[in-house]
Amino acid sequence: MADKPKFKFETEEDKKAFWHSTSHVLADAVKRLWPDVKLGIGPAIDSGFYYDFDKKEPFTQEDLRKIEAEMKKIIKENLEFKQVLLSRDEAKKLLKNEPYKLDLLKEIPEEKVSFYQHGKFIDLCKGPVIKSTGQIGAVRLLSIASAYWRGDPKQPMLQRIYGISFPTEKELADYLKKREEAEKRDHSKLGPQLELFQIFPESIGSGLPIFLPKGAILRRIIEDFWKVEHEKRGYQFLYTMHIGRKSLWIRSGHWAMYKDSMYPPVKIDEEEYLLKPMNCPFHIHAFLSKPRSYRELPIKYCELATVYRYEASGALHGLTRVRGFTQDDGHIFCSPDQIKNVLAETIDFNLYMLKAFGFKDEEIKARLSLRDPKSEKYLGDAKIWETAESALREILKEKGMKYHEGIGEAAFYGPKIDFLIEDVLGREWQCGTAQLDFNLPEKFNLTYKGADNAEHRIVMIHRAFLGSIERFMGLLIEKYGGAFPIWLAPVQVKILSFTDRNIPYAKKVEQQLREAGIRVESNYDPETVEYKVRQAEIEKAPYIVVCGDKEEKANTLAVRPRGQKPKFGVKIEDFIEQIKEEIAERK
Ligand SMILES: [Zn+2]
Ligand SMILES: [Zn+2]
Incomplete structure (x- = not known):
């Protein structure tokens, strides 16, 4: 028996490893009960995990309880998770009766293929996993759904078992209570029920909601409020297109860094175009439309703009995980000495927006992503980094806000602040964000003429307050359980x-x-x-x-x-x- 140090959910990674490991135990239990079942994949998700199985007869609720009992045995056996590295040939041999795993194996480029084993059960897996099955203090299987292999309707239909696990029984009990409450408030159910929005996966597509008349009213109120408040604060409005030349995205660096989240190109007149995952390069061109002087800074652009990003079909959910969404986007172009004022105004504005919709101080979490002072990977002037980082800290301190300081969490191109809101299940969603960017101004050569008549490099800040209108509406529906305050209620x-x-x-x-x-x-x-x-x-x-x-x-x-x-x-x-x-x- 392995020793079993107590497990604690300290980071998102801890949770993911824990839940993913539990999915191994689930697969083991199913194989012990039905040796002929073929295995699909078993990832951790936002809360919990699932595993896909190919089994002729459908799983029943009774089966779930049986599997759960089997899982508890495996947990009690406290089997150690061990990594096993196999050559491609060995891996093929081991997986010869697992057609779906063989399918996955084809896409693994490494010569040594990573498996994890506990007891007799071994699964194609690159980890990370926990130490031993005994660390799983409590587990519950929640539901059964069907899912095509790889989300592809041309592939076989598999059965997906969802579950959740925790280090202790108490955490599981708390979660189940929350979940019961959450189910009553779940926006993906309330939305269609209250005729706010609907998703038609079979005809329109998964992750592509449409807003029904009542949802459209709610959305219009949010957007109108947003526009009026931006106008008051000197923002200028832009409208930009949904596609742009691939070369634009190569120049901006999005193609290199972000390719996996972008949809394949469309060809127009022998030229490739991409659906936009972000609006930044477009707003940059508005800035570039004429020479700029220090006198007109800061320039603040905003746009409610729909962007498109790939999400795996298993991750899609209501309005919070979608394949196209509308950012309440904005870009501020300023001089280095304006950074502190601009950030202070932006953070104020952001908190004002969230509070206007009823979110309280204690519901809003702030997180700073800062440099790792020991690393040299960062772009831009160290002094400007210093100015921006201390400005962010000072502003939050002045506001008396509690915040998490993520040293080393900043992107290479600038520090940022995020405001997060928890949904009913305790999942955190990023709503507000302000991201300094020392990279794109270089790539697009963004300058302004200073008082000294010389050209200077501009500082760019990306910002959004609600994150995405769709996701924010999902959070609002859950916050109010559909019983909106009168100013938001579609029917008053x-x-x-x-x-x-x-x-x-x-x-x-x-x-x-x-x-x-x-x-x-x-x-x-x-x-x-x-x-x-x-x-x-x-x-x-x-x-x-x-x-x-x-x-x-x-x-x-x-x-x-x-x-x-x-x-x-x-x-x-x-x-x-x-x-x-x-x-x-x-x-
Ligand atoms: Zn695994
Ligand atoms: Zn941007």
């Missing part, structure tokens, strides 16, 4: 008629509210009012208004604020006034 007031008699009065009220700029929806169906109220509650409008005989006679309303008891005899004018106030205060 739902009007119901008590009986058919009251429909003309209800219609009059509806018209009055609409004319006051309030978003109204009505239900005049010949159902009981109790039924209609229940329906309206599921739709989560902030106010339900019922128009019956009493209301009609007194020219008033029965108003039911979301989650509260109804108030009777409310004057229409007062109601309109109250709603308008609440909207103005972004309640």
Whole structure:
């Protein structure tokens, strides 16, 4: 038996290794129970892991419990994970009954092929894994889904088992509780249910959501607010195209560094073009459109721009993991001595935006990515790095914000700050970001004429506040469980008629509210009012208004604020006034 040091989730890598190792145990358990099953792949995912199996009969819920019991045995055996390096021929021989693994083997270029073994089970694997199966304190298999081998519909359909594991039972219990809560708030379910967005994997494609009318309203409110606030702060708006010449992306360096996330080129007139994964080179060209003087700095461009990045089909989820998304992008061009002020303004603005949508200080995490002072890989003037890094620290300290300092986490071209928000499952999503860039100004020769009449190198800052509109909407749906504050709610007031008699009065009220700029929806169906109220509650409008005989006679309303008891005899004018106030205060 191996010794089993306690395992702790300290970094994302720890978690991934832990979950990936548990997927080995899952595969082992399945093979022990059904030796003929063929193995696909078993990666760690955002939370937990899965393994794909080729098995004729479908797995049942009962099977899951059986597999779980088998996994617990393997865990109890506390088998050590050992790396085994085999030659290509040895590997082929070992995998001769595993067609999917042989398929994977073809793509491994190394002469020595890496496997990991625990007990008798051995799997094609480059690691990292944990020390021994005994470190897995608690495991639960969660669900079964089907998935094509390699996500390719022309390939066989496999069965995918999802699971989660933790070093301790307590962590698992906490997770399962959170998950139950999360399922109620899961935006990928609430979105279609509340008619906000929908994904049509079979006809449109996976990871390509479309916004339905109500989601489009929510999106428009977010975008309008975003635009107004940017205009107030001196941003200039740009519109750019979705594709650009491949040579542009080669020059910017995106092709070399980012190729795996980009879609294959399209050919137009013998020239290759690429769908944009980022907007930077376009905004740079706006800057380059005329000579620049220090007097006009900083120049601040912004654009709500849709970009396209490859995500593996297994990683796609609702609006948070998609294949095309709209960045609330912006680029600031400034002189080195403006860095501190520009960063302070940008961070202020970013926090203002997140808080406007209801995120509280304690829900926003800040993370700095800084230089490793011992390394020499960094581009740009060391003094400017120093200025920027200490500015970032100072600003966060002045704000009294807790932040994580990632020494050595900076990209070679500049330090950055990220603001992260947790979703209901405790996964962190990057929303705001401000990234200094000393690289692209070199590559595109970006300069301005200084007060000394000489040309100077510009400093460029990439920034986004919400990250992606789609993802941010996903986070908003989960934050509010679909019950949006009134300024964001696609339907602010739902009007119901008590009986058919009251429909003309209800219609009059509806018209009055609409004319006051309030978003109204009505239900005049010949159902009981109790039924209609229940329906309206599921739709989560902030106010339900019922128009019956009493209301009609007194020219008033029965108003039911979301989650509260109804108030009777409310004057229409007062109601309109109250709603308008609440909207103005972004309640
Ligand atoms: Zn592995
Ligand atoms: Zn950029």
